[in-house]
Amino acid sequence: MATPFKRSALTLLAATLAAGALFSSGARAEGKISIAQQFGIGYLILDVVRDQQLIEKHGKAQGLEIKVDWNSISGATAMNEALLTGALDVVSAGVPPMLTVWDRTKGKQNVKAIAALGSMPNYLLTNNPNIKTLKDFSDKDRIAVPAAGVGFQSRTLQIETARQFGDDQFKKFDNISVSLPHPDATAALIAGGSEINSHFSSPPFQYQALQNPNVHKVLSSYDILGGPATFNVL
Incomplete structure (x- = not known):
């Protein structure tokens, strides 16, 4: 059973992603947001967001019908490339590739981190x-x-x-x-x-x-x- 803290974190994440759909040029035109996740327990929170349709739920609360396109991709390089080409709106990866893409896009696309997903030993x-x-x-x-x-x-x-x-x-x-x-x-x-x-x-x-x-x-x-x-x- 999810603790109040975990439920709040899920709610905040889903609401943030739903809000992101409002500001994505592609999402404004199509009412759609594309998200990619990798393989492993570290991305379990995204499984919950997808399975419970939390982005759609919080999008409706903001007056927006959102279609969420979920993808599974392995590797930060592919994630960053898809993000930079506009094929994806939101990707999940480790801190090093996040810092790389943040640095590359500062003053341009201005890619930013939304939230931490996991902290476990590798x-x-x-x-x-x-x-x-x-x-x-x-x-x-x-x-x-x-x-x-x-x-x-x-x-x-x-x-x-x-x-x-x-x-x-x-x-x-x-x-x-x-x-x-x-x-x-x-x-x-x-x-x-x-x-x-x-x-x-x-x-x-x-x-x-x-x-x-x-x-x-x-x-x-x-x-x-x-x-x-x-x-x-x-």
């Missing part, structure tokens, strides 16, 4: 028994992430890489990082036998993968960032 997993720490990775390994080089997992990995190898080496593992949706990366990690032997994952996929005895955790984003940190924003 695990770097592997099925390679020889990898115990970050220093054990080699050019023969491949690390799956949703958006190589720009997403939350990649940026977090770069932070820890800089800490262990020096600031000038922060992109050391970019060349073995592969962009892959969490569901596909999890399947590859569990099955084994593919070039993908590691995955910087997120809930619930990391917990599913860890049920396999061949998969183990190398590190957590909480280890890197010093504790809980918002990783999904809208």
Whole structure:
């Protein structure tokens, strides 16, 4: 059962998105707002907003009939590109890509964050028994992430890489990082036998993968960032 705080947060989010439809040029013309979310528990709040039609409800309260177009996209790069081209009105991604698109559009489209969606640990997993720490990775390994080089997992990995190898080496593992949706990366990690032997994952996929005895955790984003940190924003 949702607590009063959670219900208030959902109401505020839905009302904000409904208000956004009033100011989107496309929404004014068509009465439509397009939203995209990624895969994982971090985006559960959007499932609730969609399933309970909260945007439509609060739109009606503002005198606006809103049609909501929901999309599922993996990776911050694709999210930002769709947002910048006008294919989407609202996207969900981690803080690093949000800051990137905010910086790129300042004084132009002026893309802004609406709200935080989640704060949970992300695990770097592997099925390679020889990898115990970050220093054990080699050019023969491949690390799956949703958006190589720009997403939350990649940026977090770069932070820890800089800490262990020096600031000038922060992109050391970019060349073995592969962009892959969490569901596909999890399947590859569990099955084994593919070039993908590691995955910087997120809930619930990391917990599913860890049920396999061949998969183990190398590190957590909480280890890197010093504790809980918002990783999904809208």
